Amino acid sequence: MAPDDAPRGTSRADKIPTTNDELILAAAFGLIGLLFVLQSWALGWTTDRGLLGPGAFPVAVGALFTLLSPVVFYQAFKNRSRSGFPVNHPSHQEIGDSQTHRTEPPPNIQSNPGTAATTRTGSGSQMVLCIALTGVFVGLLPTLGFTTIAILFTVAIQCLLGWRNWKGVLASILAAAGIAYVFIEVLAVPLPRGVLF
Amino acid sequence: MDAILALSEGFTALLAPQYILACLLGAFLGTLGGVLPGLGPTGTMAILLPFVLTLDTLSALIILAGIAYGANFGNSTAAILLNIPGDPSAVPTALDGHPLALQGRGGPALAVAALASFATTLLGTLTLAFIAPVVASFALRVGAPEYFGLLLLALTIVSSFSQGSAVKGFLMMAFGVALTLPGLDPVTGSERLTFGVGPLIAGFSLIPVAMGLFAFGEVFHNALRRSRPDTIPQVGKLLPSLKELKPLPPVVARSGLLGFIVGVLPGTGPAPAAFAAYGMESRVNKDRDQFGSGSFSGLAAPESASNAAAAGAFVPTLTLGIPGSAPLAVLLGALMVLGARPGPLFLDEQPDLYWAFMASLIVASILLLILNLPMIRLWVKLLSVPYPLLAAVILVLTVAGVYSFELRMSDVWIALILGIVSVALRRGGFPLAPIILGFVLGEELERNLRLTLEVSGGSLMIFVERVPSLIILLGVVLVVTYPAMKFVYRRVRGAPRVPEANA
Numbered sequence: 001m002a003p004d005d006a007p008r009g010t011s012r013a014d015k016i017p018t019t020n021d022e023l024i025l026a027a028a029f030g031l032i033g034l035l036f037v038l039q040s041w042a043l044g045w046t047t048d049r050g051l052l053g054p055g056a057f058p059v060a061v062g063a064l065f066t067l068l069s070p071v072v073f074y075q076a077f078k079n080r081s082r083s084g085f086p087v088n089h090p091s092h093q094e095i096g097d098s099q100t101h102r103t104e105p106p107p108n109i110q111s112n113p114g115t116a117a118t119t120r121t122g123s124g125s126q127m128v129l130c131i132a133l134t135g136v137f138v139g140l141l142p143t144l145g146f147t148t149i150a151i152l153f154t155v156a157i158q159c160l161l162g163w164r165n166w167k168g169v170l171a172s173i174l175a176a177a178g179i180a181y182v183f184i185e186v187l188a189v190p191l192p193r194g195v196l197f
Numbered sequence: 198m199d200a201i202l203a204l205s206e207g208f209t210a211l212l213a214p215q216y217i218l219a220c221l222l223g224a225f226l227g228t229l230g231g232v233l234p235g236l237g238p239t240g241t242m243a244i245l246l247p248f249v250l251t252l253d254t255l256s257a258l259i260i261l262a263g264i265a266y267g268a269n270f271g272n273s274t275a276a277i278l279l280n281i282p283g284d285p286s287a288v289p290t291a292l293d294g295h296p297l298a299l300q301g302r303g304g305p306a307l308a309v310a311a312l313a314s315f316a317t318t319l320l321g322t323l324t325l326a327f328i329a330p331v332v333a334s335f336a337l338r339v340g341a342p343e344y345f346g347l348l349l350l351a352l353t354i355v356s357s358f359s360q361g362s363a364v365k366g367f368l369m370m371a372f373g374v375a376l377t378l379p380g381l382d383p384v385t386g387s388e389r390l391t392f393g394v395g396p397l398i399a400g401f402s403l404i405p406v407a408m409g410l411f412a413f414g415e416v417f418h419n420a421l422r423r424s425r426p427d428t429i430p431q432v433g434k435l436l437p438s439l440k441e442l443k444p445l446p447p448v449v450a451r452s453g454l455l456g457f458i459v460g461v462l463p464g465t466g467p468a469p470a471a472f473a474a475y476g477m478e479s480r481v482n483k484d485r486d487q488f489g490s491g492s493f494s495g496l497a498a499p500e501s502a503s504n505a506a507a508a509g510a511f512v513p514t515l516t517l518g519i520p521g522s523a524p525l526a527v528l529l530g531a532l533m534v535l536g537a538r539p540g541p542l543f544l545d546e547q548p549d550l551y552w553a554f555m556a557s558l559i560v561a562s563i564l565l566l567i568l569n570l571p572m573i574r575l576w577v578k579l580l581s582v583p584y585p586l587l588a589a590v591i592l593v594l595t596v597a598g599v600y601s602f603e604l605r606m607s608d609v610w611i612a613l614i615l616g617i618v619s620v621a622l623r624r625g626g627f628p629l630a631p632i633i634l635g636f637v638l639g640e641e642l643e644r645n646l647r648l649t650l651e652v653s654g655g656s657l658m659i660f661v662e663r664v665p666s667l668i669i670l671l672g673v674v675l676v677v678t679y680p681a682m683k684f685v686y687r688r689v690r691g692a693p694r695v696p697e698a699n700a
Binding site: 021022024025029032036039040043046047051052053054055057058061062064065068069071072075076123124126127129130131134135137138141142146150153154157158160161162163168171172175176179180183187189190191192 | 248251362364365367368371372374375378382384385387389390392413416417418420421583584585586588589590592593594596597600601604606609610613616617620621622624625626627643646647650651655
């Protein structure tokens with residue numbers, strides 16, 4: 001069953017506007033494809049017995065990248081020039097597992113009479129800081145040890161994402177300590193202990 | 198008769214306490230992953246993989262399947278009460294479920310969703326139990342060329358019909374396959390595409406890939422886009438009236454049948470089934486005028502279809518080793534890590550495992566009804582758990598989980614990098630499901646291609662000389678050219694051109 005038979009507004013036939021991310025990603029995938037082709041070419045197409053060698057399949061995959069990337073780039077460029085509003089426009093609802101759908105009903109169906117009010121709490125800077133904090137967490141893990149860095153990290157994430165009170169700090173300390181206890185004591189996983197323990 | 202006897206033996210095997218506990222745990226965690234918006238079955242499975250892989254095969258299978266089933270039950274809660282679908286399959290549920298909640302009928306809406314889900318999960322599982330051996334007996338005749346064609350068909354279906362542009366779907370499928378290439382060549386054992394990076398010699402493992410894409414990626418993306426509901430509508434009285442229930446059985450039957458058929462197609466899964474059923478009912482249901490403003494039929498249709506599809510998706514997964522959906526790709530990958538190999542020989546070689554698993558799915562269906570009907574208020578309370586705490590827990594669990602698998606920091610860095618890639622892909626509207634399917638099936642695809650060409654002495658004609666292989670490859674061509682044919686058809690009809698989407 002193709003999604004095209006789905007209610008209008010939920011199928012991929014609906015245009016969802018684009019961002020620069022698409023253009024950058026399309027170009028990046030094109031370059032990765034070229035790199036794959038160049039690297040795999042040297043591995044050999046055939047083996048000594050005349051069979052398919054280790055380079056043949058990667059060349060095919062790299063070629064697929066290289067062929068598809070310009071198409072995605074062109075589509076993104078065309079869509080951007082046609083309509084400029086960003087992909088996180090309120091008419092689109094992001095949902096789990098990274099699928100994006102429009103949630104308007106089919107043409108013969110009335111619109112929702114209303115919806116529960118929501119307050120937008122996320123932001124681009126929060127995302128960048130969240131990634132950076134996770135990078136610091138992973139980077140310091142071998143040095144500070146899992147328990148210490150996990151507690152510091154959860155408190156930092158709480159504060160970053162907006163739960164800045166003693167309850168949030170206490171909950172994050174308990175959660176991190178609980179996870180460390182389960183992994184180290186219950187599951188006997190030798191997580192890095194660091195210089196403090 | 199043999200099948201009924203085997204199923205009863207499956208129930209006997211399931212009586213061991215650890216398996217009952219696994220059923221309960223899978224159903225509970227699946228519902229939890231479905232209720233909490235933005236996690237979904239694939240993310241929940243990814244986070245739990247390191248724990249699950251320490252268990253025996255049956256327990257792991259039961260927990261992962263319980264998550265796949267449970268998430269389909271649970272995702273209706275946030276969709277109905279908050280209009281936040283936790284999973285693509287819950288989008289049509291929100292169309293009628295949320296208006297019902299706003300009308301003060303949240304309780305009956307949740308009850309109808311749970312009952313419809315239960316009915317089709319149970320019937321779908323029974324159908325699966327008895328249909329899978331038949332499919333497997335046919336699949337036994339499949340050779341390497343046909344198997345290569347089937348793998349290609351599954352990958353093209355999931356790419357072509359994934360949300361967003363088909364080209365992006367194909368690109369993501371290629372990305373998933375590309376992740377299987379660095380490391381050692383599966384046939385000659387020679388090193389390839391490691392680019393001088395030491396850790397890449399071991400290749401990419403399932404855990405860093407799945408947890409990076411679906412756990413890190415989800416949290417990072419939510420840090421950008423999340424919104425907090427100001428209020429949660431009251432659930433009120435749970436049970437719907439008889440008058441409200443009366444028109445539902447035919448809707449559940451129609452949608453369940455459609456959902457199961459859609460689910461059986463490799464690479465589809467619950468979301469297309471839910472949309473298809475909602476679309477069908479919005480045309481044929483006698484109460485279709487009420488759709489969108491709070492119709493119990495409009496709510497029951499997608500719920501029935503998505504849960505039947507979740508059961509149907511196990512047919513290709515267990516009989517062909519080709520996952521029916523993204524969560525089942527993770528399940529299949531986990532089984533491969535555990536040494537089990539679902540496919541045509543699975544039922545012949547491990548009938549005890551198969552029938553005990555079928556019995557566990559039936560038990561899980563019943564447990565899910567209990568968890569989602571009398572205990573629904575508990576799940577509603579979970580919706581008020583502060584997201585910052587949840588995000589921090591997921592991130593810490595992900596780091597610990599990835600590290601614990603092989604005790605390698607390089608895996609954690611790989612997961613983090615893939616998490617960042619995942620955010621970029623989500624922002625660019627690239628679908629993630631084809632990546633995980635490509636990753637799980639990529640190595641088999643290459644292996645079967647090379648095996649086929651070894652048999653044919655290097656001639657590609659073997660793919661068209663064998664009739665079953667030719668038919669499958671024609672199917673691949675049809676799926677690949679479908680978007681182009683649709684475009685041409687619209688042009689010929691003179692219909693207004695609908696621009697391609699980018700989700």
